[in-house]
Amino acid sequence: MNQELIEQLAALSHEQWSGWMKYLFSVSGVDIDKETHIPREYTLRWLRQMDTPYAELSEIEQKSDRKEAERMLEVVTKWMNANGLVLFKPSGLNDK
Numbered sequence: 001m002n003q004e005l006i007e008q009l010a011a012l013s014h015e016q017w018s019g020w021m022k023y024l025f026s027v028s029g030v031d032i033d034k035e036t037h038i039p040r041e042y043t044l045r046w047l048r049q050m051d052t053p054y055a056e057l058s059e060i061e062q063k064s065d066r067k068e069a070e071r072m073l074e075v076v077t078k079w080m081n082a083n084g085l086v087l088f089k090p091s092g093l094n095d096k
Contacts, residue, residue: 012075
């Protein structure tokens, strides 16, 4: 496994996690004891989503996951291109 690619994917994973945490805290409340509380509506939605296979998510939820997958694929594609590798063969070539 290529360490450079691993580091690039790890950086993206951290960026995605960090973005998620910023969102989570932006919709959560803090009580007088400085405890963070996630509103019930978010808790119920996220519990449902985490127990739902991807294929059974709504189209909107799948679209959100696809967006994150595209970000991962972009990192892999850039790394492959920089290393003279091809991820996808253009269609129509050598299809005989």
